[in-house]
Amino acid sequence: xxxxxxxxxxxxxxxxxxxxxxxxxxxxxxxxxxxxxxxxxxxxxxxxxxxxxxxxxxxxxxxxxxxxxxxxxxxxxx
Amino acid sequence: xxxxxxxxxxxxxxxxxxxxxxxxxxxxxxxxxxxxxxxxxxxxxxxxxxxxxxxxxxxxxxxxxxxxxxxxxxxxxx
Amino acid sequence: xxxxxxxxxxxxxxxxxxxxxxxxxxxxxxxxxxxxxxxxxxxxxxxxxxxxxxxxxxxxxxxxxxxxxxxxxxxxxx
Amino acid sequence: xxxxxxxxxxxxxxxxxxxxxxxxxxxxxxxxxxxxxxxxxxxxxxxxxxxxxxxxxxxxxxxxxxxxxxxxxxxxxx
Amino acid sequence: xxxxxxxxxxxxxxxxxxxxxxxxxxxxxxxxxxxxxxxxxxxxxxxxxxxxxxxxxxxxxxxxxxxxxxxxxxxxxx
Amino acid sequence: xxxxxxxxxxxxxxxxxxxxxxxxxxxxxxxxxxxxxxxxxxxxxxxxxxxxxxxxxxxxxxxxxxxxxxxxxxxxxx
Amino acid sequence: xxxxxxxxxxxxxxxxxxxxxxxxxxxxxxxxxxxxxxxxxxxxxxxxxxxxxxxxxxxxxxxxxxxxxxxxxxxxxx
Numbered sequence: 158x159x160x161x162x163x164x165x166x167x168x169x170x171x172x173x174x175x176x177x178x179x180x181x182x183x184x185x186x187x188x189x190x191x192x193x194x195x196x197x198x199x200x201x202x203x204x205x206x207x208x209x210x211x212x213x214x215x216x217x218x219x220x221x222x223x224x225x226x227x228x229x230x231x232x233x234x235x
Numbered sequence: 236x237x238x239x240x241x242x243x244x245x246x247x248x249x250x251x252x253x254x255x256x257x258x259x260x261x262x263x264x265x266x267x268x269x270x271x272x273x274x275x276x277x278x279x280x281x282x283x284x285x286x287x288x289x290x291x292x293x294x295x296x297x298x299x300x301x302x303x304x305x306x307x308x309x310x311x312x313x
Numbered sequence: 314x315x316x317x318x319x320x321x322x323x324x325x326x327x328x329x330x331x332x333x334x335x336x337x338x339x340x341x342x343x344x345x346x347x348x349x350x351x352x353x354x355x356x357x358x359x360x361x362x363x364x365x366x367x368x369x370x371x372x373x374x375x376x377x378x379x380x381x382x383x384x385x386x387x388x389x390x391x
Numbered sequence: 392x393x394x395x396x397x398x399x400x401x402x403x404x405x406x407x408x409x410x411x412x413x414x415x416x417x418x419x420x421x422x423x424x425x426x427x428x429x430x431x432x433x434x435x436x437x438x439x440x441x442x443x444x445x446x447x448x449x450x451x452x453x454x455x456x457x458x459x460x461x462x463x464x465x466x467x468x469x
Numbered sequence: 470x471x472x473x474x475x476x477x478x479x480x481x482x483x484x485x486x487x488x489x490x491x492x493x494x495x496x497x498x499x500x501x502x503x504x505x506x507x508x509x510x511x512x513x514x515x516x517x518x519x520x521x522x523x524x525x526x527x528x529x530x531x532x533x534x535x536x537x538x539x540x541x542x543x544x545x546x547x
Numbered sequence: 548x549x550x551x552x553x554x555x556x557x558x559x560x561x562x563x564x565x566x567x568x569x570x571x572x573x574x575x576x577x578x579x580x581x582x583x584x585x586x587x588x589x590x591x592x593x594x595x596x597x598x599x600x601x602x603x604x605x606x607x608x609x610x611x612x613x614x615x616x617x618x619x620x621x622x623x624x625x
Numbered sequence: 626x627x628x629x630x631x632x633x634x635x636x637x638x639x640x641x642x643x644x645x646x647x648x649x650x651x652x653x654x655x656x657x658x659x660x661x662x663x664x665x666x667x668x669x670x671x672x673x674x675x676x677x678x679x680x681x682x683x684x685x686x687x688x689x690x691x692x693x694x695x696x697x698x699x700x701x702x703x
Contacts, residue, residue, distance in 0.1 A: 163662070164661060164662040164670075165662050165664050166662050166663060166664050166668040166669060166670045166691050167664070167668075167691075168662065169662075169670050169689070169691045170691065182308065183652070183696070184261070184263075184308070185652075186308075188309075193242060194241070194242040194243050194244050194246065194247075195244060196243050196244050196245070199668075199693065200244040200245075200277075201244060202242075202244045202247050206311075219309070219311050220311055220312070220313075221247070221311060221312055222309040222310065222311040223244050223245075223247045223248065223309060223310045223311070224308070224309045225277065225304075225307050225308060225309065226693075227305075227695075228261070228308050229693050230650065230652070230654075230692070230693060230696050231656075231687070231690040231691060231692045231693065232690065232691045233674075233687050233688055233689060233690040233691070234688070234689055235688075260386065262339070262341075262386070264386075266387075271320060272319070272320040272321050272322050272324065272325075273322060274321050274322050274323070278322040278323075278355075279322060280320075280322045280325050284387075284389075297387070297389050298389055298390070298391075299325070299389060299390055300387040300388065300389040301322050301323075301325045301326065301387060301388045301389070302386070302387045303355065303382075303385050303386060303387065305383075306339070306386050338464065340417070340419075340464070342464075344465075349398060350397070350398040350399050350400050350402070350403075351400060352399050352400050352401070356400040356401075356433075357400060358398075358400045358403050362467075375465070375467050376467055376468070376469075377403070377467060377468055378465040378466065378467040379400050379401075379403045379404065379465060379466045379467070380464070380465045381433065381460075381463050381464060381465065383461075384417070384464050416542065418495070418497075418542070420542075422543075427476060428475070428476040428477050428478050428480065428481075429478060430477050430478050430479070434478040434479075434511075435478060436476075436478045436481050440545075453543070453545050454545055454546070454547075455481070455545060455546055456543040456544065456545040457478050457479075457481045457482065457543060457544045457545070458542070458543045459511065459538070459541050459542060459543065461539075462495070462542050494620065496573070496575075496620070498620075500621075505554060506553070506554040506555050506556050506558065506559075507556060508555050508556050508557070512556040512557075512589075513556060514554075514556045514559050518623075531621070531623050532623055532624070532625075533559070533623060533624055534621040534622065534623040535556050535557075535559045535560065535621060535622045535623070536620070536621045537589065537616075537619050537620060537621065539617075540573070540620050572698065574651070574653075574698070576698075578699075583632060584631070584632040584633050584634050584636070584637075585634060586633050586634050586635070590634040590635075590667075591634060592632075592634045592637050596701075609699070609701050610701055610702070610703075611637070611701060611702055612699040612700065612701040613634050613635075613637045613638065613699060613700045613701070614698070614699045615667065615694070615697050615698060615699065617695075618651070618698050
């Protein structure tokens with residue numbers, strides 16, 4: 158686990174490309190989906206995205222979405 | 236699927252030019268329409284735009300609109 | 314309709330100079346008026362501006378107004 | 392009315408120096424007063440400023456005020 | 470009253486150094502105090518600051534405070 | 548009290564390093580503690596920090612905290 | 626404890642790499658977890674993150690999360 162540089166938060170986004178994440182948004186909505194891409198503003202494209210209610214049940218199937226980073230509270234690999 | 240560069244979120248907007256998208260806004264309004272253009276702030280021009288209520292029913296026909304990127308939660312091809 | 318460059322959202326504002334638009338604001342107010350000028354922040358000057366309530370009825374005649382771009386949800390030619 | 396350059400929204404502020412304007416703020420307060428100066432952030436100094444309630448009645452006499460541009464929805468000459 | 474340059478809003482802050490002002494904040498709180506210093510973000514240091522309720526009565530004596538400019542609606546000399 | 552330069556608001560933060568301050572936050576929470584360090588964004592580290600309710604009573608002992616400047620309304624030496 | 630330079634708030638984040646912190650967010654949610662990395666925007670990656678309710682009880686186990694700095698009120702070592 159030798160490192161040439163200090164780990165940075167966006168490294169986590171790099172690791173989850175192609176994997177499923179749970180994203181909590183400011184309006185208390187949660188979105189689950191597979192990460193396709195992201196940028197420096199934390200804008201994220203998800204495939205097979207699903208909107209979840211506060212009990213974690215699927216509220217809507219959204220397909221592919223481009224999510225604006227500014228609305229994100231946290232991103233978590235699942 | 237060879238790539239010369241890493242995919243980025245805005246590539247999705249490039250792909251949906253001329254296609255219909257559903258856009259969820261911060262005030263819980265959703266807008267559906269055909270993408271004509273976009274810029275780096277995620278400002279988007281839609282043609283044949285329709286405002287949808289929370290049940291997905293058409294609330295108002297808006298025609299052509301220039302939508303400010305700052306109000307967008309997500310953009311989804313439909 | 315040959316184009317030398319990609320269309321951008323602000324091109325719509327250029328086209329509606331001298332024409333009437335409907336502008337939806339964040340506080341659920343809508344304003345209708347004739348566009349005189351705009352800038353890169355989407356600040357817009359309207360002549361003969363009218364404030365509309367949620368039923369689209371005229372609530373107040375505002376005359377000439379300088380509208381701050383940051384409050385705009387969308388601009389639509391009418 | 393020949394013009395050497397395109398009109399811009401802030402030109403309206405230049406024209407109303409020394410004149411009375413009505414300014415609608417985000418918190419539904421309106422302020423009326425005589426414009427003394429403004430800057431690129433739309434910060435505005437008003438003399439003889441009065442705070443108006445939603446019926447347009449005078450709620451408070453404020454004298455000279457420096458108003459932060461970020462709270463402004465629109466500025467209208469009266 | 471000859472002027473070598475156009476007056477700017479922050480000139481008002483320069484003039485009130487050492488004088489009392491009333492500052493209206495976004496959360497409907499008003500603060501009164503003597504201006505000691507300010508900067509380009511409208512951050513302001515007040516001495517002998519007092520918090521006022523909506524009736525203008527003293528709610529709390531705050532002493533010296535450094536007020537963040539971003540919360541200010543307006544500053545008014547008293 | 549001769550001065551080589553104009554006083555600035557952040558000078559107050561320099562003076563209170565090692566001293567106790569009361570910090571009012573946007574969400575109506577107040578925090579009291581001893582200032583260890585600060586930066587240009589008004590991010591502040593407090594030691595022996597205590598969260599106070601609106602009556603000024605201690606609601607929680609927080610120990611050392613790094614407070615984001617963007618949430619601050621004012622900082623006051625106590 | 627001789628110092629070559631003035632201490633800065635982000636030094637606290639450097640010290641808590643690998644340690645547990647409590648993070649208070651704007652929406653009154655608190656998150657506890659072990660800091661893995663952070664950046665200049667105060668974006669923070671936590672391992673073994675837990676969401677706490679206002680009584681400090683565990684509401685949800687979140688695993689690894691990337692938390693956006695903009696939602697943070699304060700970070701406190703525990």
